[in-house]
Amino acid sequence: MFTRRGFAAMIAAGLTEAAFAQRAAVPGAAPADTVWLNGNEFPEGPPQASIEVMARAITESNRYHYQEFPAFYASLAASHGLKAEQVLVGAGSSEILHAAVDAFTSPTVPFITPWPTYEAAPELAAFAGHRVIKTSLNAAHAFDVHRLAAEAEKAGGGLIYLCNPNNPTSTITTHDDIAWLVANLPKNTYLLVDEAYLHYANSPQAASAMPYVKEGKNVIVSRTFSKIYAMAGLRVGYAAARPDLIDRMAPYRNNVISFVSARAVLAALDLGPKLIEERSAKIGRTRAELCSWLTTKGFRFIPPQANFVMIETAREAREMQASMLAKGVAIGRPFPPLNTMIRVSIGTDAEMAKFRHVLSELTSA
Numbered sequence: 257m258f259t260r261r262g263f264a265a266m267i268a269a270g271l272t273e274a275a276f277a278q279r280a281a282v283p284g285a286a287p288a289d290t291v292w293l294n295g296n297e298f299p300e301g302p303p304q305a306s307i308e309v310m311a312r313a314i315t316e317s318n319r320y321h322y323q324e325f326p327a328f329y330a331s332l333a334a335s336h337g338l339k340a341e342q343v344l345v346g347a348g349s350s351e352i353l354h355a356a357v358d359a360f361t362s363p364t365v366p367f368i369t370p371w372p373t374y375e376a377a378p379e380l381a382a383f384a385g386h387r388v389i390k391t392s393l394n395a396a397h398a399f400d401v402h403r404l405a406a407e408a409e410k411a412g413g414g415l416i417y418l419c420n421p422n423n424p425t426s427t428i429t430t431h432d433d434i435a436w437l438v439a440n441l442p443k444n445t446y447l448l449v450d451e452a453y454l455h456y457a458n459s460p461q462a463a464s465a466m467p468y469v470k471e472g473k474n475v476i477v478s479r480t481f482s483k484i485y486a487m488a489g490l491r492v493g494y495a496a497a498r499p500d501l502i503d504r505m506a507p508y509r510n511n512v513i514s515f516v517s518a519r520a521v522l523a524a525l526d527l528g529p530k531l532i533e534e535r536s537a538k539i540g541r542t543r544a545e546l547c548s549w550l551t552t553k554g555f556r557f558i559p560p561q562a563n564f565v566m567i568e569t570a571r572e573a574r575e576m577q578a579s580m581l582a583k584g585v586a587i588g589r590p591f592p593p594l595n596t597m598i599r600v601s602i603g604t605d606a607e608m609a610k611f612r613h614v615l616s617e618l619t620s621a
Protein backbone atom coordinates (compact mmCIF):
# COMPACT_ATOMS: atom_id res chain seq x y z
CA MET A 257 0.00 0.00 0.00
CA PHE A 258 1.51 3.34 -1.03
CA THR A 259 1.35 6.35 1.22
CA ARG A 260 1.14 9.90 -0.09
CA ARG A 261 4.78 10.48 0.74
CA GLY A 262 6.81 11.79 -2.20
CA PHE A 263 9.62 9.95 -3.96
CA ALA A 264 12.46 11.80 -2.32
CA ALA A 265 10.90 11.62 1.14
CA MET A 266 10.52 7.88 0.86
CA ILE A 267 14.09 7.41 -0.30
CA ALA A 268 15.31 9.54 2.57
CA ALA A 269 13.26 7.41 4.96
CA GLY A 270 14.88 4.28 3.58
CA LEU A 271 11.71 3.16 1.79
CA THR A 272 13.56 2.92 -1.49
CA GLU A 273 11.63 0.06 -3.10
CA ALA A 274 8.35 1.73 -2.20
CA ALA A 275 9.55 5.00 -3.72
CA PHE A 276 10.49 3.41 -7.03
CA ALA A 277 7.29 1.39 -7.12
CA GLN A 278 5.30 4.57 -6.60
CA ARG A 279 7.06 6.27 -9.52
CA ALA A 280 6.24 3.33 -11.82
CA ALA A 281 2.71 3.02 -10.43
CA VAL A 282 -0.17 3.21 -12.87
CA PRO A 283 -3.56 4.74 -12.09
CA GLY A 284 -5.86 1.79 -11.52
CA ALA A 285 -5.87 -1.96 -12.02
CA ALA A 286 -4.03 -3.20 -15.10
CA PRO A 287 -5.82 -5.84 -17.23
CA ALA A 288 -3.94 -9.15 -17.34
CA ASP A 289 -2.76 -8.64 -20.92
CA THR A 290 -1.48 -5.09 -20.35
CA VAL A 291 1.52 -4.04 -22.43
CA TRP A 292 4.06 -2.14 -20.33
CA LEU A 293 5.23 0.96 -22.18
CA ASN A 294 5.65 3.10 -19.07
CA GLY A 295 9.20 2.52 -17.79
CA ASN A 296 11.52 2.89 -20.82
CA GLU A 297 12.80 -0.62 -20.21
CA PHE A 298 13.99 -2.90 -23.00
CA PRO A 299 11.08 -5.04 -24.20
CA GLU A 300 13.07 -8.28 -24.41
CA GLY A 301 15.30 -10.12 -21.93
CA PRO A 302 18.97 -9.71 -21.07
CA PRO A 303 21.56 -11.28 -23.43
CA GLN A 304 21.48 -15.08 -23.39
CA ALA A 305 25.14 -15.18 -22.24
CA SER A 306 24.20 -13.12 -19.16
CA ILE A 307 21.27 -15.39 -18.37
CA GLU A 308 23.55 -18.43 -18.52
CA VAL A 309 26.24 -17.01 -16.22
CA MET A 310 23.57 -15.89 -13.75
CA ALA A 311 22.04 -19.38 -13.65
CA ARG A 312 25.46 -20.78 -12.74
CA ALA A 313 26.19 -17.97 -10.27
CA ILE A 314 23.03 -18.64 -8.26
CA THR A 315 24.49 -21.94 -7.04
CA GLU A 316 27.49 -20.05 -5.61
CA SER A 317 25.52 -17.36 -3.87
CA ASN A 318 26.24 -18.71 -0.39
CA ARG A 319 29.45 -16.59 -0.57
CA TYR A 320 29.89 -12.81 -0.72
CA HIS A 321 32.29 -12.90 -3.70
CA TYR A 322 33.73 -9.48 -2.78
CA GLN A 323 37.10 -10.57 -4.18
CA GLU A 324 35.61 -10.51 -7.70
CA PHE A 325 34.89 -6.79 -7.60
CA PRO A 326 38.35 -5.35 -8.39
CA ALA A 327 38.35 -7.31 -11.68
CA PHE A 328 34.75 -6.24 -12.31
CA TYR A 329 35.65 -2.59 -11.86
CA ALA A 330 38.71 -3.00 -14.08
CA SER A 331 36.70 -4.61 -16.91
CA LEU A 332 33.89 -2.09 -16.70
CA ALA A 333 36.38 0.80 -16.76
CA ALA A 334 38.35 -0.81 -19.61
CA SER A 335 35.17 -0.94 -21.71
CA HIS A 336 35.55 2.87 -21.91
CA GLY A 337 39.35 2.95 -21.97
CA LEU A 338 39.36 4.08 -18.31
CA LYS A 339 41.07 2.85 -15.14
CA ALA A 340 39.23 1.17 -12.25
CA GLU A 341 39.64 4.26 -10.05
CA GLN A 342 37.67 6.28 -12.61
CA VAL A 343 34.43 4.33 -12.11
CA LEU A 344 31.94 3.90 -9.28
CA VAL A 345 29.24 1.22 -9.41
CA GLY A 346 25.81 1.60 -7.86
CA ALA A 347 22.47 -0.16 -7.52
CA GLY A 348 21.32 1.26 -10.83
CA SER A 349 22.36 4.71 -11.93
CA SER A 350 19.79 5.92 -9.36
CA GLU A 351 22.37 5.32 -6.64
CA ILE A 352 24.98 7.21 -8.66
CA LEU A 353 22.68 10.22 -9.12
CA HIS A 354 21.92 10.13 -5.41
CA ALA A 355 25.64 10.06 -4.52
CA ALA A 356 26.33 12.96 -6.88
CA VAL A 357 23.59 15.06 -5.28
CA ASP A 358 25.01 14.32 -1.82
CA ALA A 359 28.61 14.96 -2.82
CA PHE A 360 28.27 18.06 -5.00
CA THR A 361 25.27 20.06 -3.76
CA SER A 362 24.22 21.60 -0.46
CA PRO A 363 21.79 24.22 0.90
CA THR A 364 24.09 26.83 -0.66
CA VAL A 365 25.60 24.96 -3.62
CA PRO A 366 22.80 24.41 -6.14
CA PHE A 367 21.66 21.52 -8.28
CA ILE A 368 21.06 23.20 -11.65
CA THR A 369 18.85 21.48 -14.18
CA PRO A 370 16.74 22.10 -17.24
CA TRP A 371 13.08 21.26 -16.65
CA PRO A 372 11.29 18.96 -17.29
CA THR A 373 13.87 16.23 -16.94
CA TYR A 374 14.26 12.95 -15.05
CA GLU A 375 13.02 13.99 -11.63
CA ALA A 376 14.92 11.68 -9.27
CA ALA A 377 18.01 13.80 -8.68
CA PRO A 378 16.35 17.23 -8.46
CA GLU A 379 13.68 15.83 -6.13
CA LEU A 380 16.32 14.31 -3.88
CA ALA A 381 18.27 17.56 -3.81
CA ALA A 382 15.14 19.54 -2.93
CA PHE A 383 14.12 17.08 -0.24
CA ALA A 384 17.57 17.28 1.34
CA GLY A 385 17.10 21.04 1.58
CA HIS A 386 19.68 21.66 -1.13
CA ARG A 387 19.19 24.55 -3.49
CA VAL A 388 17.65 23.60 -6.85
CA ILE A 389 17.64 25.89 -9.89
CA LYS A 390 15.45 24.92 -12.84
CA THR A 391 15.77 26.42 -16.32
CA SER A 392 13.11 26.02 -18.98
CA LEU A 393 13.56 24.26 -22.32
CA ASN A 394 13.82 26.20 -25.57
CA ALA A 395 11.14 26.15 -28.29
CA ALA A 396 12.53 22.89 -29.72
CA HIS A 397 12.26 21.29 -26.24
CA ALA A 398 16.07 21.28 -26.05
CA PHE A 399 18.39 22.50 -23.30
CA ASP A 400 19.93 25.96 -23.26
CA VAL A 401 23.49 25.30 -22.13
CA HIS A 402 24.28 29.02 -21.96
CA ARG A 403 21.51 29.50 -19.38
CA LEU A 404 22.82 26.57 -17.35
CA ALA A 405 26.33 28.02 -17.30
CA ALA A 406 24.99 31.49 -16.45
CA GLU A 407 23.05 30.10 -13.46
CA ALA A 408 26.17 28.31 -12.20
CA GLU A 409 28.22 31.46 -12.63
CA LYS A 410 25.66 33.52 -10.70
CA ALA A 411 25.56 30.97 -7.87
CA GLY A 412 29.35 30.77 -7.59
CA GLY A 413 29.30 27.12 -8.66
CA GLY A 414 27.11 24.04 -8.45
CA LEU A 415 26.21 20.75 -10.08
CA ILE A 416 24.69 21.00 -13.58
CA TYR A 417 22.56 17.96 -14.49
CA LEU A 418 22.23 17.19 -18.17
CA CYS A 419 20.18 14.15 -19.14
CA ASN A 420 21.25 13.21 -22.68
CA PRO A 421 18.98 12.21 -24.35
CA ASN A 422 16.55 13.83 -21.96
CA ASN A 423 13.78 11.95 -20.19
CA PRO A 424 10.91 12.71 -20.91
CA THR A 425 11.41 14.82 -24.06
CA SER A 426 13.67 12.30 -25.88
CA THR A 427 15.75 15.21 -27.20
CA ILE A 428 19.54 15.39 -27.28
CA THR A 429 21.95 18.10 -26.27
CA THR A 430 24.28 18.33 -29.24
CA HIS A 431 27.96 17.51 -29.18
CA ASP A 432 28.75 21.18 -29.92
CA ASP A 433 26.62 22.41 -27.01
CA ILE A 434 28.20 19.97 -24.57
CA ALA A 435 31.67 20.91 -25.82
CA TRP A 436 30.83 24.58 -25.26
CA LEU A 437 29.48 23.87 -21.76
CA VAL A 438 32.53 21.86 -20.71
CA ALA A 439 34.85 24.56 -22.04
CA ASN A 440 32.87 27.25 -20.20
CA LEU A 441 32.07 25.58 -16.87
CA PRO A 442 32.22 28.32 -14.26
CA LYS A 443 34.46 27.99 -11.21
CA ASN A 444 33.44 25.30 -8.68
CA THR A 445 31.02 23.80 -11.19
CA TYR A 446 30.64 20.13 -12.06
CA LEU A 447 28.69 18.67 -14.97
CA LEU A 448 26.73 15.44 -14.41
CA VAL A 449 25.73 13.92 -17.76
CA ASP A 450 23.13 11.17 -17.47
CA GLU A 451 23.56 8.91 -20.51
CA ALA A 452 20.96 6.28 -19.58
CA TYR A 453 19.51 6.42 -23.12
CA LEU A 454 22.47 7.52 -25.23
CA HIS A 455 22.72 4.15 -27.03
CA TYR A 456 19.42 4.87 -28.77
CA ALA A 457 20.41 8.23 -30.25
CA ASN A 458 21.15 8.14 -33.97
CA SER A 459 21.62 11.85 -34.67
CA PRO A 460 25.10 12.70 -35.97
CA GLN A 461 25.12 15.44 -33.30
CA ALA A 462 24.68 12.94 -30.44
CA ALA A 463 27.88 12.10 -28.57
CA SER A 464 28.99 10.77 -25.22
CA ALA A 465 30.67 13.02 -22.67
CA MET A 466 33.10 10.20 -21.81
CA PRO A 467 36.02 11.90 -23.66
CA TYR A 468 35.82 14.77 -21.13
CA VAL A 469 36.27 12.29 -18.30
CA LYS A 470 39.42 11.05 -20.04
CA GLU A 471 40.60 14.65 -20.39
CA GLY A 472 40.24 15.12 -16.62
CA LYS A 473 37.48 17.75 -16.79
CA ASN A 474 34.90 18.45 -14.04
CA VAL A 475 32.56 15.97 -15.70
CA ILE A 476 30.76 12.93 -14.28
CA VAL A 477 29.06 10.57 -16.72
CA SER A 478 26.29 8.34 -15.40
CA ARG A 479 25.43 5.10 -17.22
CA THR A 480 23.09 2.20 -16.56
CA PHE A 481 22.59 -1.43 -17.57
CA SER A 482 18.83 -0.99 -17.01
CA LYS A 483 17.92 0.17 -20.48
CA ILE A 484 19.45 -1.23 -23.69
CA TYR A 485 21.14 -4.10 -21.80
CA ALA A 486 17.70 -5.12 -20.46
CA MET A 487 18.91 -5.57 -16.88
CA ALA A 488 16.66 -3.12 -15.03
CA GLY A 489 15.85 -5.71 -12.37
CA LEU A 490 19.53 -6.51 -11.78
CA ARG A 491 20.26 -2.95 -10.60
CA VAL A 492 23.61 -1.96 -12.07
CA GLY A 493 24.65 1.56 -12.96
CA TYR A 494 27.94 3.44 -12.74
CA ALA A 495 29.65 6.77 -12.81
CA ALA A 496 32.77 7.57 -14.82
CA ALA A 497 34.78 10.52 -13.56
CA ARG A 498 38.18 11.73 -12.41
CA PRO A 499 39.41 9.68 -9.42
CA ASP A 500 39.08 12.63 -7.01
CA LEU A 501 35.44 13.10 -8.03
CA ILE A 502 34.80 9.36 -7.64
CA ASP A 503 36.35 9.57 -4.15
CA ARG A 504 33.93 12.38 -3.23
CA MET A 505 30.89 10.34 -4.31
CA ALA A 506 31.95 6.92 -3.00
CA PRO A 507 31.12 7.51 0.71
CA TYR A 508 27.49 8.21 -0.20
CA ARG A 509 26.81 4.82 -1.75
CA ASN A 510 24.96 2.36 0.43
CA ASN A 511 26.50 -1.00 -0.39
CA VAL A 512 27.93 -3.27 -3.07
CA ILE A 513 25.81 -4.77 -5.83
CA SER A 514 25.11 -8.48 -6.14
CA PHE A 515 27.93 -10.52 -7.68
CA VAL A 516 25.25 -12.25 -9.78
CA SER A 517 24.47 -8.92 -11.42
CA ALA A 518 28.16 -8.14 -11.81
CA ARG A 519 28.74 -11.42 -13.65
CA ALA A 520 25.76 -10.75 -15.91
CA VAL A 521 27.29 -7.38 -16.82
CA LEU A 522 30.68 -8.92 -17.57
CA ALA A 523 29.06 -11.49 -19.88
CA ALA A 524 27.20 -8.70 -21.70
CA LEU A 525 30.36 -6.60 -22.07
CA ASP A 526 32.14 -9.64 -23.54
CA LEU A 527 29.66 -9.55 -26.42
CA GLY A 528 31.16 -6.26 -27.60
CA PRO A 529 29.41 -3.43 -29.46
CA LYS A 530 27.35 -5.72 -31.76
CA LEU A 531 24.71 -6.32 -29.08
CA ILE A 532 24.12 -2.60 -28.66
CA GLU A 533 24.18 -1.88 -32.37
CA GLU A 534 21.56 -4.56 -33.08
CA ARG A 535 19.29 -3.52 -30.23
CA SER A 536 19.56 0.14 -31.04
CA ALA A 537 18.78 -0.51 -34.72
CA LYS A 538 15.75 -2.62 -33.80
CA ILE A 539 14.30 -0.02 -31.44
CA GLY A 540 15.15 2.67 -34.01
CA ARG A 541 13.10 0.86 -36.67
CA THR A 542 10.07 0.46 -34.39
CA ARG A 543 10.43 4.10 -33.28
CA ALA A 544 10.52 5.29 -36.91
CA GLU A 545 7.40 3.26 -37.71
CA LEU A 546 5.57 4.83 -34.78
CA CYS A 547 6.65 8.32 -35.84
CA SER A 548 5.46 7.88 -39.41
CA TRP A 549 2.12 6.51 -38.16
CA LEU A 550 1.76 9.50 -35.80
CA THR A 551 2.51 11.88 -38.67
CA THR A 552 -0.05 10.18 -40.91
CA LYS A 553 -2.65 10.44 -38.18
CA GLY A 554 -1.91 14.10 -37.56
CA PHE A 555 -0.40 13.80 -34.06
CA ARG A 556 2.32 16.25 -33.10
CA PHE A 557 5.27 14.72 -31.24
CA ILE A 558 8.80 15.67 -30.24
CA PRO A 559 11.24 13.99 -32.68
CA PRO A 560 12.71 11.23 -30.49
CA GLN A 561 16.31 10.18 -29.91
CA ALA A 562 15.69 7.75 -27.03
CA ASN A 563 13.47 4.67 -26.67
CA PHE A 564 10.39 6.75 -25.89
CA VAL A 565 8.29 9.39 -27.60
CA MET A 566 6.41 12.42 -26.23
CA ILE A 567 3.14 12.80 -28.08
CA GLU A 568 0.71 15.74 -27.95
CA THR A 569 -2.84 14.53 -27.33
CA ALA A 570 -4.58 17.80 -26.35
CA ARG A 571 -5.90 15.95 -23.30
CA GLU A 572 -4.61 15.74 -19.74
CA ALA A 573 -1.81 13.16 -19.57
CA ARG A 574 -3.19 11.82 -16.26
CA GLU A 575 -6.56 11.15 -17.88
CA MET A 576 -4.98 9.57 -20.98
CA GLN A 577 -2.82 7.37 -18.74
CA ALA A 578 -5.89 6.04 -16.92
CA SER A 579 -7.96 5.58 -20.09
CA MET A 580 -5.18 3.74 -21.88
CA LEU A 581 -4.52 1.52 -18.88
CA ALA A 582 -8.16 0.49 -18.76
CA LYS A 583 -7.64 -0.77 -22.32
CA GLY A 584 -4.43 -2.64 -21.47
CA VAL A 585 -1.71 -0.12 -22.40
CA ALA A 586 0.46 1.31 -19.61
CA ILE A 587 2.15 4.59 -20.60
CA GLY A 588 4.42 6.97 -18.68
CA ARG A 589 3.45 9.25 -15.80
CA PRO A 590 2.60 12.90 -16.49
CA PHE A 591 5.53 15.28 -16.83
CA PRO A 592 4.41 18.79 -15.88
CA PRO A 593 4.47 21.34 -17.41
CA LEU A 594 4.01 19.19 -20.56
CA ASN A 595 0.56 18.35 -19.25
CA THR A 596 -1.12 17.34 -22.49
CA MET A 597 1.70 15.15 -23.77
CA ILE A 598 2.00 11.44 -23.12
CA ARG A 599 5.26 9.52 -22.96
CA VAL A 600 5.26 6.08 -24.52
CA SER A 601 8.22 3.70 -24.40
CA ILE A 602 9.13 1.76 -27.53
CA GLY A 603 8.20 -1.89 -27.07
CA THR A 604 7.95 -4.83 -29.43
CA ASP A 605 6.15 -4.43 -32.77
CA ALA A 606 3.12 -6.22 -31.34
CA GLU A 607 3.06 -3.96 -28.27
CA MET A 608 3.26 -0.87 -30.45
CA ALA A 609 0.43 -2.14 -32.63
CA LYS A 610 -1.73 -2.36 -29.51
CA PHE A 611 -0.64 1.13 -28.46
CA ARG A 612 -1.61 2.55 -31.87
CA HIS A 613 -4.95 0.79 -31.78
CA VAL A 614 -5.83 2.09 -28.30
CA LEU A 615 -4.60 5.62 -29.02
CA SER A 616 -6.74 5.67 -32.18
CA GLU A 617 -9.77 4.46 -30.28
CA LEU A 618 -9.41 7.08 -27.55
CA THR A 619 -8.74 10.02 -29.82
CA SER A 620 -10.78 8.96 -32.85
CA ALA A 621 -7.62 9.40 -34.95
Ligand SMILES: Cc1ncc(COP(=O)(O)O)c(C=O)c1O
Binds near residue numbers: 347350492
Ligand atom coordinates in the same frame (compact mmCIF):
# COMPACT_ATOMS: atom_id res chain seq x y z
C1 LIG B 1 17.34 9.41 -17.28
C2 LIG B 1 17.35 8.32 -16.28
N1 LIG B 1 18.42 8.21 -15.48
C3 LIG B 1 18.48 7.26 -14.56
C4 LIG B 1 17.46 6.35 -14.39
C5 LIG B 1 17.57 5.35 -13.29
O1 LIG B 1 17.66 4.06 -13.77
P1 LIG B 1 18.44 2.91 -13.03
O2 LIG B 1 18.51 3.23 -11.58
O3 LIG B 1 17.65 1.69 -13.29
O4 LIG B 1 19.80 2.88 -13.65
C6 LIG B 1 16.33 6.43 -15.19
C7 LIG B 1 15.21 5.49 -15.03
O5 LIG B 1 14.23 5.48 -15.71
C8 LIG B 1 16.26 7.45 -16.16
O6 LIG B 1 15.20 7.61 -16.94
